[in-house]
Amino acid sequence: MDYKPLSGREFPRFSGIKTFFRLPLADAKSDCDILMVGVPYDGAVSYRPGARFAPSQIREASSLGRGFHMTRNRNVFDLKKVADGGDCSVVPIDQTQTYEKVEKHFGEILSSGKKFIAIGGDHSLALPLLRAAHRSAGEPLNLVHFDAHLDTYPAAWNCEYHHGSFLRHAVEEGLIAPDRSMQFGIRGPLAGGEDLDFVRKHGIHVFTVDDVREKNLSEFLAKIPKFKGPTYITFDIDCLDPAYAPGTGTPVVGGLTTYETQRILRALEIENLVAADLVEVSPPFDSSQITALAAVDTLFEILCLMSAN
Numbered sequence: 001m002d003y004k005p006l007s008g009r010e011f012p013r014f015s016g017i018k019t020f021f022r023l024p025l026a027d028a029k030s031d032c033d034i035l036m037v038g039v040p041y042d043g044a045v046s047y048r049p050g051a052r053f054a055p056s057q058i059r060e061a062s063s064l065g066r067g068f069h070m071t072r073n074r075n076v077f078d079l080k081k082v083a084d085g086g087d088c089s090v091v092p093i094d095q096t097q098t099y100e101k102v103e104k105h106f107g108e109i110l111s112s113g114k115k116f117i118a119i120g121g122d123h124s125l126a127l128p129l130l131r132a133a134h135r136s137a138g139e140p141l142n143l144v145h146f147d148a149h150l151d152t153y154p155a156a157w158n159c160e161y162h163h164g165s166f167l168r169h170a171v172e173e174g175l176i177a178p179d180r181s182m183q184f185g186i187r188g189p190l191a192g193g194e195d196l197d198f199v200r201k202h203g204i205h206v207f208t209v210d211d212v213r214e215k216n217l218s219e220f221l222a223k224i225p226k227f228k229g230p231t232y233i234t235f236d237i238d239c240l241d242p243a244y245a246p247g248t249g250t251p252v253v254g255g256l257t258t259y260e261t262q263r264i265l266r267a268l269e270i271e272n273l274v275a276a277d278l279v280e281v282s283p284p285f286d287s288s289q290i291t292a293l294a295a296v297d298t299l300f301e302i303l304c305l306m307s308a309n
């Protein structure tokens, strides 16, 4: 199969069946290198729902996606065979069954020798995705985590697995190496100062919006730590300021700009990006596709990082 996006010069970008970046559909049995897969589940949100509609909305907005990166000077779709893997089956009213399906589905993609980018859905999905990636890698992963929130919070309403607790579980289950993990875009307010205890105790590198913006951006980018080994990126769209990403469940003002996250993603030096996710886009709260377009561009930057090796 020819894993190239449908040409916008032959078929106008408003035409054609909507897939991620106008790519062909394929599955784990195909010979592609990277599968982009939707996971339309938002059963673990604490506030505004709607992220279940993100995969279809991001497919729609990605009609405007293109493959050539101006600063990297190469076309991602010339380097790797990328396809739309369709959606992972989920159970909207049962998280346990959804977790099982997600871990199995993405585990099969990895064991067929492919990489994946999962498009959520809410951030609780990062846990079964990390379980699959950790099993495939056979060692704790480096984590690059973009978020307004720490996502190390305790159980809510007696439920352990909500969209604000994936990172605590990932550390406790040994899925990631905390001292080789970093967070970008963190900001308050928090429920209490003790919310920071977990990341401090485990030595996770936390970069707040102040850290990114206090000096000039290039100085900050030069200080980003580099780690060897298999790496996973999880991108919660609410790391962006609501001006750049209004369509999300738990927006927090004072966030990163789209340009800042682009520059951070371009500055990352990752030896082996095995898998990634992009979560928390909630189309019912979006305006003029601002959030979906930010998601598409972030997916493009992640694809470029994934194609580097």
Ligand code: MN
Pocket: 147, 148, 149, 236, 238, 239, 250, 280
């Ligand atoms: Mn968040």
Ligand code: MN
Pocket: 123, 147, 149, 151, 163, 164, 236
């Ligand atoms: Mn999150």
